Amino acid sequence: MDFQTRSMRLNNARRKVTNYLVSGLSILATIIVIVPLIAILFYLIYKGASSLNLAFFTHIPAPVGEEGGGMANSIVGSGIILLLASLMGVPIGIAAGVYLAEFGRGKALATAVRFTADVLNGVPSIVMGISIYSLIVIQQKHFSALAGGVALGIMMIPTITRTTEEMLATVPHAIREAALGLGVPKWRTAISVSLRTASPGIITGCMLAFARVAGETAPLLFTAFGNQFWSLKLNEPIAALPLQIYVYAISPYDEWHRLAWAGALVLIVMIMVSVTLVRIVANRGVLKGGS
Amino acid sequence: MLSTVAAAVTPAAAPQAVNAAASPIRDFLSRRGSGRLADASFAAIMLVCALSIFAIVLFILSILIVRSHLSLAQFGWSFFTRSAWDPVSGDFGALPFIFGTLATSFLALLMAVPLALGVAIFLTELCPQPLRAPISFLTELLAAIPSVVYGLWAVFVLIPLVRDVIGPFLVKFFGWTTLFDGTNFGVGLLTASIILAIMILPIISSLTRDIMTAVPNSQREAVLALGATRWEMIRIGVLRNSRIGIVGAIMLGLGRALGETMAVTMVIGNHPNISKSLFAPANTLASVIAGEFSEATSDIYLSALIEIGLALFLVTIVVNAIARLMVWAVTRNAPARVQ
Numbered sequence: 054m055d056f057q058t059r060s061m062r063l064n065n066a067r068r069k070v071t072n073y074l075v076s077g078l079s080i081l082a083t084i085i086v087i088v089p090l091i092a093i094l095f096y097l098i099y100k101g102a103s104s105l106n107l108a109f110f111t112h113i114p115a116p117v118g119e120e121g122g123g124m125a126n127s128i129v130g131s132g133i134i135l136l137l138a139s140l141m142g143v144p145i146g147i148a149a150g151v152y153l154a155e156f157g158r159g160k161a162l163a164t165a166v167r168f169t170a171d172v173l174n175g176v177p178s179i180v181m182g183i184s185i186y187s188l189i190v191i192q193q194k195h196f197s198a199l200a201g202g203v204a205l206g207i208m209m210i211p212t213i214t215r216t217t218e219e220m221l222a223t224v225p226h227a228i229r230e231a232a233l234g235l236g237v238p239k240w241r242t243a244i245s246v247s248l249r250t251a252s253p254g255i256i257t258g259c260m261l262a263f264a265r266v267a268g269e270t271a272p273l274l275f276t277a278f279g280n281q282f283w284s285l286k287l288n289e290p291i292a293a294l295p296l297q298i299y300v301y302a303i304s305p306y307d308e309w310h311r312l313a314w315a316g317a318l319v320l321i322v323m324i325m326v327s328v329t330l331v332r333i334v335a336n337r338g339v340l341k342g343g344s
Numbered sequence: 345m346l347s348t349v350a351a352a353v354t355p356a357a358a359p360q361a362v363n364a365a366a367s368p369i370r371d372f373l374s375r376r377g378s379g380r381l382a383d384a385s386f387a388a389i390m391l392v393c394a395l396s397i398f399a400i401v402l403f404i405l406s407i408l409i410v411r412s413h414l415s416l417a418q419f420g421w422s423f424f425t426r427s428a429w430d431p432v433s434g435d436f437g438a439l440p441f442i443f444g445t446l447a448t449s450f451l452a453l454l455m456a457v458p459l460a461l462g463v464a465i466f467l468t469e470l471c472p473q474p475l476r477a478p479i480s481f482l483t484e485l486l487a488a489i490p491s492v493v494y495g496l497w498a499v500f501v502l503i504p505l506v507r508d509v510i511g512p513f514l515v516k517f518f519g520w521t522t523l524f525d526g527t528n529f530g531v532g533l534l535t536a537s538i539i540l541a542i543m544i545l546p547i548i549s550s551l552t553r554d555i556m557t558a559v560p561n562s563q564r565e566a567v568l569a570l571g572a573t574r575w576e577m578i579r580i581g582v583l584r585n586s587r588i589g590i591v592g593a594i595m596l597g598l599g600r601a602l603g604e605t606m607a608v609t610m611v612i613g614n615h616p617n618i619s620k621s622l623f624a625p626a627n628t629l630a631s632v633i634a635g636e637f638s639e640a641t642s643d644i645y646l647s648a649l650i651e652i653g654l655a656l657f658l659v660t661i662v663v664n665a666i667a668r669l670m671v672w673a674v675t676r677n678a679p680a681r682v683q
Binding site for chain 2 (some may be wrong): 068069071072075076078079080081082083085086087089090091093096097144145146148149151152153155156157162163165166168169170171172173174175176177178179180181183184186187188207210211214236238239240243264265267268269270271274275295298299302303310313314317320321324325328332
């Protein structure tokens with residue numbers, strides 16, 4: 054065998070080995086990623102399920118050191134704050150998305166808005182929290198559910214804008230043109246034709262934003278502040294599920310740790326359900342048998 | 345079908361009969377809603393809502409600057425180069441937190457990027473089709489878990505793990521690097537970096553997958569036609585074309601790591617401290633705000649914390665903007681990803 058053939062054979066062997074090595078490494082990487090995730094989920098389910106009972110959903114926290122108690126006020130409080138946030142974030146977000154998709158196509162302003170929305174999505178949530186603190190809490194001189202709702206609502210706007218725009222972009226132009234050709238004004242086309250066609254996707258986009266802000270704690274730290282008692286008033290501090298989990302997790306009491314695990318399980322289940330629903334609807338597509 | 349179109353277009357006697365029971369709003373809209381004014385006002389309302397995004401950014405920037413003017417006036421630029429953090433005497437300097445943020449983010453990237461790239465390569469090139477959807481769903485589930493739940497898990501599982509298993513292992517094999525000196529309490533830079541790595545991994549991996557899918561198949565086929573092995577095809581045909589995008593994805597992960605608050609606050613030890621040891625407690629820009637904001641007694645203290653928030657805001661905006669530009673440049677004309 055001459056030198057050329059021998060070095061070729063060696064080279065080929067080296068390439069083959071590298072190929073198998075890299076394949077093995079990437080499979081290893083996937084395993085390293087998936088295994089802790091499954092471990093976290095199973096541990097969460099195990100620890101949380103053992104402390105979930107009816108009292109968890111119906112009682113407010115018990116005094117320190119006492120058994121029992123629940124997180125009912127946190128669940129309801131979270132619901133109130135998220136309702137406020139959705140009332141603020143969903144209309145503005147959808148309207149901005151409609152502008153980007155229907156009226157602003159190709160304009161430089163639309164590109165700038167799109168880019169800014171993406172960048173705003175990456176701003177740390179604690180910065181949003183201290184901004185709303187500086188705006189609302191300092192003026193009112195007290196913490197409030199309203200401030201918490203505004204902070205979360207502002208966080209929802211960029212996400213909903215981008216998903217609405219993307220969903221509206223998938224509506225075929227032929228449908229819009231047909232409506233315009235029949236004499237339907239442009240604003241009516243946008244609402245009754247484009248929005249209605251893309252509504253499954255838009256709803257899932259809102260659910261995605263909802264699931265994202267449902268787990269946010271940092272903006273609520275200095276706006277809603279948390280509350281140990283039942284409170285449904287918008288002008289007073291209110292409990293929230295992620296906030297309560299944080300307070301319990303860093304506390305020294307075992308009973309509170311148990312409640313924190315249960316609360317985390319409830320939070321995760323809620324978010325997982327939303328994410329899975331989003332996936333199912335997104336895979337079904339905007340138009341059944343679309344163009 | 346023609347008859348229905350004709351019926352829709354000709355007014356005839358239909359409107360009177362149909363609108364007999366309609367609301368006054370619908371009446372108004374039918375009569376006045378077809379004009380240019382209606383279209384223009386609707387477009388104006390939508391435009392105002394779209395401009396609200398700019399308004400939000402400007403609002404955050406202005407209110408943070410206004411509320412931190414006390415600290416800006418007193419310390420100026422030296423705020424970011426001094427190491428003091430003494431609320432009692434009113435002496436503040438953000439250098440320990442800048443160190444904490446950079447150290448944890450850098451370590452987290454070091455751990456997360458190889459794993460994320462490995463997962464992305466596996467999912468786009470090597471994974472058999474039936475496994476693709478479940479595994480990608482699982483990695484995106486990682487992204488959906490809230491930060492406080494990661495923190496909860498880290499406090500009760502990761503901290504004992506670092507204290508009892510990982511720590512002694514690192515000291516035994518890597519103690520010579522003096523990076524693992526000092527007592528290992530479980531909390532500190534190392535634990536925070538690990539949990540940050542777990543949190544930014546799904547972002548980097550899913551974006552890298554988008555970018556790798558955006559590379560046209562013709563590139564892959566061309567390299568394969570020249571006799572490349574699979575890894576060589578990935579390296580030459582796909583990775584070389586998507587380098588910029590992958591750097592953008594990594595920067596987006598960095599942006600997330602810089603601003604991550606809750607999980608880091610729970611495991612980093614909350615001590616304004618610059619130290620070489622990875623076991624030492626520290627503090628990041630985000631975690632000092634979360635930890636000390638509600639205890640800020642004096643105006644200058646609050647102002648200093650808000651100035652830290654301002655710095656965090658500006659840094660994450662810049663990092664995210666550059667990252668988004670890079671990712672956009674690569675995926676501009678790409679086909680949509682098929683799940």
